[in-house]
Amino acid sequence: MGKNREAGPSAIWSYEIIMMFCDLCLREVALGNRPNTHFTKAGWTNLVENFKEYTGRDYDRLQLKNKWDQLKKEWKLWKDLKKGAAGFGWNSKRKTIDASDEWWKEKMEV
16 A cells, blocks of 8 residues: 555656656656556556655655656647647747747637
């Protein structure tokens, strides 16, 4: 079972920590610990252990799964935004979407 804990403040995930988490997830996928749509028990165990080793943060499986689910929702939104997008780009310097006012108006209506 997981840790017994009271709900506290949400964790702060910096860009670097998110990238590290994604890299650890990719490693588990490459090792075959995500054969379908979910990580295996071994995959989650490795993620928890490696995440603690690399970040010093003692997050349990549920905390990492919550982050995974949040990132997946954001990725799906990103994918939907890009679908059939003319006049759409990514500003890597500012890490923002570059799009015309007309593009934004159309997306906001949807």
